[in-house]
Amino acid sequence: MMNNQENIETNNQTQKLAAPSKYFDLWNEVKKVIHTDSRRCLYHEREIWWCYLGINIGHEEDGKGMQSTRPVMIVKGFSREMCLTVPLTTSTKMSPYHVSIGFLGGKMSYAIASQVRLIDSKRLITRLGYADKASYEFTKKAIRDVLG
Numbered sequence: 001m002m003n004n005q006e007n008i009e010t011n012n013q014t015q016k017l018a019a020p021s022k023y024f025d026l027w028n029e030v031k032k033v034i035h036t037d038s039r040r041c042l043y044h045e046r047e048i049w050w051c052y053l054g055i056n057i058g059h060e061e062d063g064k065g066m067q068s069t070r071p072v073m074i075v076k077g078f079s080r081e082m083c084l085t086v087p088l089t090t091s092t093k094m095s096p097y098h099v100s101i102g103f104l105g106g107k108m109s110y111a112i113a114s115q116v117r118l119i120d121s122k123r124l125i126t127r128l129g130y131a132d133k134a135s136y137e138f139t140k141k142a143i144r145d146v147l148g
Contacts, residue, residue, distance in 0.1 A: 019107040027055040027068050034122050040080055041124040046136045047074045048104065053087060053117075061087040061115045071104060072119075073111055073131050076142060085119050086111045086139060099142045101135040104128065111135075113142035 034052055043049065051072040053063035063070045072085040090107045092098075097114040105128075131139070 017092060022055045024055055026066070030054075030067055037122055041127075042080070043074050043077060043083060043121060043124060043127070045074050045076060046130050047135070048072070048088065048128045048131060049074065050128060051085065051119065052123045052125065061089070068102045069125060071109070071118075073101065073127060073136070073139060075116065077145065081121055082118060083121060084116060086113060086116050086143065088112070095144055097142055097146055098137070101107050101131050102140065111139040111142070114146050116143050117147065
């Protein structure tokens with residue numbers, strides 16, 4: 001019978017780690033498929049896309065569901081392959097880094113400016129629409145504030 005804790009020896013020190021509660025192995029299989037896909041989506045700044053964000057570590061924003069997807073806003077494009085994104089959520093938090101972008105799919109949505117992330121465009125799935133210019137500019141300002 002397996003225990004929820006396992007001992008790992010590192011540099012002559014023993015640390016107790018909780019058994020993983022996330023499906024990292026499943027996400028790695030999905031990631032392999034995404035990586036080998038030759039499809040590249042054409043994107044523009046201010047667009048909102050469904051995106052494979054994956055299963056991440058600790059408090060990093062995860063995707064949802066079996067394919068670990070989440071909507072993101074394209075903040076800046078660097079090339080056809082790489083863009084800077086910010087994940088979106090419907091969770092309400094009182095924080096200067098939680099920026100309202102209006103309604104998405106009938107729900108009030110927020111950009112999580114503190115979770116800004118560079119992604120490969122292979123992660124983009126479906127374009128959902130555009131953020132209005134004011135929300136986009138406010139989100140960029142919040143990201144600049146995060147970066148100091």
